[in-house]
Amino acid sequence: MDRQEVLFEYLLRLGDNALILGQRLCELVGWAPELEEEMALANIALDCIGQARLFLSYAGEVEGRGRDEDALAFRRDVLDLRNALLVEQPNGDFAHTIGRLFLISAFNEQLYAALTGSADRRLADIAQKALVETRYHVRHSGEWVIRLGDGTEESHRRMQKAIDDLWMYTGELFTTDEIDRKIAEAGIGPDPATLKPAWDRRVEAVLREATLERPQDGWMPTGGKDGRMHSEHLGHLLAEMQFLQRAYPDARW
C-alpha cells in the first residue's frame, strides 16, 4: 500500500465513524424523551454528518478516482465500510443511545485533539472543527450518563446495562494495525493505543460520578475499522440510508 492508499483508508475510518453514528442518530428524530433532547440529538447528528462530509470529501480527493462524499457514503457496501463496530450498534433504549454516544465521543475527543497536530494540514483543520463539536458531545452525553446512573433505580439499572452491553465494542477503538502504524510513522495521526489512558480517565470519572461500575474487560470483537467483519446491523442501516441512490442511480438530487 502506498502512502495515498493508506491515507485514504484512514480517512474512511474517520469519515465512516462519523457517518454511521450520525445515521443512527437520524433514526431518533421524533423519538427523544423531551423536546430539548430532540434538539440536542438532532444537533449532534448534524455535527456528525458535517464531519463525515469533510472526511469523506477529502478521502475521495486522496483516492483520485472521482468519488465524492456521496459516492463514498451511498455506493459502498458492508465489505467496504470502515467504521468501528461500536457506532453501528442499534440505538436501543435512551441509555444505550447515550452510552454509545458517550463512549465513542470520549474516544473521538482524544483522537481529534491528537489530529489537530497532524502533519497533514487539511486533516488537522478538519480535526480542529470536529474537536470543538465533539467536546460538546462528550459533555452532553456524559451529563446524561451521570443523570441516569445516579437518577432512579430504573434509570441506574438501564444505564449500567447499556454500558455493560457496549463495553466489548470499545476494545477495537484502541487496536493498532498496519494502517495505524503507517499513519503514526508519517506523523499524520496518533497510534490509537496511546489514546487509551486519557480515555480511561475520562470514562472512569464519569462512571464514578454516575455511581456506575466499570465493566470487566473481556473478549473484545474487532473487524469494523478494517472491514473484516461488521455486525449484521450495518447492512440494514446501509439499505435504508442508500435506498434512493441505489434505486435511482442516474438521478441527481
Next chain:
Amino acid sequence: MYTQGLDLVPKGAEAQRPKDAEEVRLEEEFQKKIDAEIRIEPDDWMPEGYRRTLIRQISQHAHSEIVGMLPEGNWVTRAPTLRRKAILLAKIQDEAGHGLYLYSACETLGVSREELIEQLLSGKAKYSSIFNYPTLTWADVGIIGWLVDGAAIMNQVPLQRCSYGPYARAMIRICREESFHQRQGYEIVMAMAQGTPEQRRMVQDALNRWWWPVLMMFGPPDKDSWHTAQSMKWKIKRFTNDELRQRFVDAVVPQAERLGLKIPDPHLKWNPERGHYDFGEVPWDEFWRVVRGDGPCNRQRLEQRRRAWEEGRWVREAALTYAEKRRRRREAARAA
C-alpha cells in the same frame, strides 16, 4: 396556518355573564391599547377570551411544529445526499426549536408545557391537519418545504405584528428560519423537476397530493370561520383566511409554472379584472373529516407522539430525581 382557526367551540358557547363597570372600563382601555398598536405583555390585564384565544392558537401552533417533525423525520434516514440530509436535519431541529419558543410563549399565559402536551396526547388539542398526510417519496420533503413552510410563512409574517408581545416576538425568530425552510424545499423540487422522468413523476405526484391539503392550512372559508372577526379586532389576526389563501395561490402559481409543474385544479385561471388567480373549491368535507381525526395519518402521528412520550418517561423521571438529589446534596454541604 398551523392553527387553521380550528375553533370547534360553537358560537356563543362561551358563557356570557354580566360584566361589572370595572370590567367594562378595563376592556375599553385594553381595546384602546390594541387600537394604538401597543403590545400586550404577560403582566398586563387582558380579557379572558383574549387569553383563551391566544392559548388555543399558540398551543395549536406549537403542537403543529412538533407533529410536523414526523413526516419529514420519515425521510431523514433516507435523504439522497449528505448535503440534503444535513439541511433536512437542520430544518427539523429548527421546528423543534419553534415548538419550544411557542410553548414558552404559551406559558406566559399561565398554562404549563406539561398540560399542553397532555392535551395533545389525549387528542383534545388540535394541530395542523396538513401533518396527517403521508410522505411517500423524497419529493414530498421538497413539496413540504416549498408549500407547507411557504403557507406557514404567509400566515406568520402578519403574526409578527400580533398584539400579544411574546407571540409576536416568537414569530419574528421563527419567520427568519421559515424562509430558509421554504428555499430548501423549492431547491429539492427544482432539482427533481429538472431530473429524470422518474423524479418528475414523483414531484408531480407529490404536488397533486399536497395541493388541496396545503390550501386547507389557511383554515375554513371566512363565511364559516366564526372567530375571525373577534381575532381581527384584537389584532391577533390581521388578514382573513380567504385573503391569505388567495395571496398564497397568487404567489405559488407562477413558481409552479417556472418549474414546469401542473397544479391539479382545472378551475385555476388568472382573472385580470380581479388581479388574482381564480381557483376551484377546496374539498372542505375532507378538511373537516381530517380535523375530526379521520385522515391518512392522524392515528399514526398521535401514536408516535404518545409512544415517544411514554418511552421517555423513565428518562424524565431520572432527570428530575437526579436534580432533586443534587439540590439536597448541595444544601447538606452548605449546612455542614
